[in-house]
Amino acid sequence: MSLRVFIADDEEPARSRLRELLGDIAGEVATTVAGEAGHGLEALERIPASGAQVLLADIDMPGMGGLELARHLAGLERAPAVIFVTAHDRHAVEAFELNAIDYLLKPVRATRLAAALKKAARAAPPDRDQLAKAAQGAREYLSVVERNRILLVPVRDIVFLRADQKYVTLRTAEREHLIEEPLVALEREFAERLVRIHRNCLVARAAIRGFERNPGDEEAQWLVVLDGVAEKLPVSRRQWPVVRELVSDK
Amino acid sequence: MPSIRQNAHSDVLPDFRNLGVIARLLVAVNAVAFVAALLGSANLAQGAERFARSAAVLEPLLLAVVLSLASVSTLLGRLAYPAGCAAVITIVLALTAAAHAAIGALDSGAAPDLARMLVLAALIAAALLGYFYLLAKAYSPALTEARLQALQARIRPHFLFNSLNTVLSLIRRDPKRAERALENLADLFRTLMSDARQFVRLADEISLLERYAELEQLRLGDRLRITWEIDGAPSDALMPPMVLQPLLENAVYHGVEPGTGVGEVLVRIELRGARVLASIENPYIEEQQKRAGNRMALENIRERLMLFFDAEARLTTRAAQARYRVEIEMPYRVDAPSVARSGTA
Numbered sequence: 001m002s003l004r005v006f007i008a009d010d011e012e013p014a015r016s017r018l019r020e021l022l023g024d025i026a027g028e029v030a031t032t033v034a035g036e037a038g039h040g041l042e043a044l045e046r047i048p049a050s051g052a053q054v055l056l057a058d059i060d061m062p063g064m065g066g067l068e069l070a071r072h073l074a075g076l077e078r079a080p081a082v083i084f085v086t087a088h089d090r091h092a093v094e095a096f097e098l099n100a101i102d103y104l105l106k107p108v109r110a111t112r113l114a115a116a117l118k119k120a121a122r123a124a125p126p127d128r129d130q131l132a133k134a135a136q137g138a139r140e141y142l143s144v145v146e147r148n149r150i151l152l153v154p155v156r157d158i159v160f161l162r163a164d165q166k167y168v169t170l171r172t173a174e175r176e177h178l179i180e181e182p183l184v185a186l187e188r189e190f191a192e193r194l195v196r197i198h199r200n201c202l203v204a205r206a207a208i209r210g211f212e213r214n215p216g217d218e219e220a221q222w223l224v225v226l227d228g229v230a231e232k233l234p235v236s237r238r239q240w241p242v243v244r245e246l247v248s249d250k
Numbered sequence: 251m252p253s254i255r256q257n258a259h260s261d262v263l264p265d266f267r268n269l270g271v272i273a274r275l276l277v278a279v280n281a282v283a284f285v286a287a288l289l290g291s292a293n294l295a296q297g298a299e300r301f302a303r304s305a306a307v308l309e310p311l312l313l314a315v316v317l318s319l320a321s322v323s324t325l326l327g328r329l330a331y332p333a334g335c336a337a338v339i340t341i342v343l344a345l346t347a348a349a350h351a352a353i354g355a356l357d358s359g360a361a362p363d364l365a366r367m368l369v370l371a372a373l374i375a376a377a378l379l380g381y382f383y384l385l386a387k388a389y390s391p392a393l394t395e396a397r398l399q400a401l402q403a404r405i406r407p408h409f410l411f412n413s414l415n416t417v418l419s420l421i422r423r424d425p426k427r428a429e430r431a432l433e434n435l436a437d438l439f440r441t442l443m444s445d446a447r448q449f450v451r452l453a454d455e456i457s458l459l460e461r462y463a464e465l466e467q468l469r470l471g472d473r474l475r476i477t478w479e480i481d482g483a484p485s486d487a488l489m490p491p492m493v494l495q496p497l498l499e500n501a502v503y504h505g506v507e508p509g510t511g512v513g514e515v516l517v518r519i520e521l522r523g524a525r526v527l528a529s530i531e532n533p534y535i536e537e538q539q540k541r542a543g544n545r546m547a548l549e550n551i552r553e554r555l556m557l558f559f560d561a562e563a564r565l566t567t568r569a570a571q572a573r574y575r576v577e578i579e580m581p582y583r584v585d586a587p588s589v590a591r592s593g594t595a
Binding site: 012014017039105107 | 406407408410411412414415416418419420422423468469470471473507508509510
């Protein structure tokens with residue numbers, strides 16, 4: 001049975017080179033090209049329906065790089081294994097080594113490609129935590145998987161994130177999504193953009209319009225008034241000094 | 251071949267036609283005069299007034315000295331260093347004596363003591379010659395060379411490996427284009443590894459730009475669209491090597507590669523008066539902030555321009571209306587400024 005491979009690279013010659021190499025090693029590893037994409041967003045759109053088992057992803061693509069692409073794909077039920085490809089990204093390479101993530105250097109050698117594909121066919125795809133550790137910056141999007149489709153929510157659209165029992169509710173001005181990531185990790189990743197106002201709640205700094213008194217609640221005497229949503233969120237007594245400070249800086 | 255090396259000998263008089271040298275002269279002499287005025291005064295107001303009065307004599311004299319030195323700079327350069335220094339001091343003394351005579355003719359009562367004026371002028375001239383000597387020493391050939399080597403433009407490894415990958419992809423499909431791409435790559439690296447101290451002709455730098463652009467075009471295809479406005483470029487102008495190529499590389503790296511659409515790049519080189527203007531414009535992509543290294547490349551080029559042209563070259567950048575623009579302005583020179591100086595080219 002041949003391995004279904006998806007190629008994501010923004011340079012056409014690089015994609016055609018990989019196709020050529022896949023042809024060269026067909027005797028060793030049989031593959032079918034399941035699809036191609038010229039940038040990360042396009043790849044994200046096409047991969048779920050392509051049935052790809054392995055993704056060859058360039059790290060440095062416009063719109064969305066390979067690492068963020070892989071992080072969103074990890075939410076899929078049948079996420080493809082990912083082999084990263086880079087011409088020269090020392091930081092990424094170090095991070096991959098550190099987190100045992102497979103990668104290839106451009107120009108790619110046929111033997112290395114064959115070995116990586118064989119390994120990828122056996123191994124489980126890198127999990128989210130592994131990828132998150134290897135990533136160098138915050139993502140541009142959060143993703144929600146809905147019926148084998150990946151829905152992206154731009155991080156700049158977030159108004160607040162609130163943890164309930166098992167999920168985190170992501171609120172934008174338009175609608176609500178449920179995501180499966182721990183609030184603590186999100187707080188760390190988006191520290192520049194989001195501020196914790198309560199044990200279970202992060203709010204976009206830019207969306208804070210002001211505060212209102214919250215009479216009758218000892219634990220949370222203030223409410224945050226937000227742009228874009230009518231709901232007012234309680235600020236815990238513990239977070240109040242931090243939040244107030246932030247806003248007076250504005 | 252003209253080279254910057256001759257510029258840097260410490261036992262050579264400064265080039266009095268150079269704007270940087272002239273500016274240093276004007277500032278230094280006025281600073282000395284101001285300090286002198288302050289020392290002889292009871293308070294700041296009195297000092298300022300005294301300085302203003304002395305300026306009436308000092309400024310015309312200083313101007314005459316600067317103009318005379320500039321006009322005979324080439325001749326001075328042919329003299330041995332001690333003779334050159336003697337000639338400079340003689341010129342200064344002669345002009346000072348002339349100034350003294352002129353003041354005497356205008357108002358016989360106001361003329362200061364001639365001997366005092368001459369000694370002061372000689373001392374200041376000698377001090378400035380010493381300053382220029384030390385300055386030249388600080389930029390001595392060894393140091394200048396080391397700095398230039400360190401500053402030698404580097405092509406991003408990112409570009410090298412991606413280009414090699416492009417060539418590999420062409421070898422089977424289109425061997426002719428693969429050959430051409432390798433030739434272009436060889437030319438780029440030959441220039442890159444060449445002597446960073448040599449001036450090059452603008453025409454050579456432009457052909458390098460075109461070779462580089464051709465390689466990027468292969469790699470990026472329709473995503474890269476370069477418009478060339480270089481008909482007015484003076485092909486014989488001399489400049490440091492690898493000044494424009496890194497700018498075009500920046501434009502592609504920061505302005506085209508991070509975008510998903512078509513990136514329009516504009517290259518414009520023209521002669522305006524006695525100055526060569528070169529500008530490169532590319533789309534300003536917010537995300538380019540994530541790609542580091544732009545500032546360093548610009549600082550590098552700026553410093554190399556300074557080593558070659560002192561204060562006469564300028565590099566400016568501007569980001570407006572979603573476009574990013576780098577502009578270089580340098581003097582239009584067809585002969586290296588220092589060739590006459592050392593006598594050996």
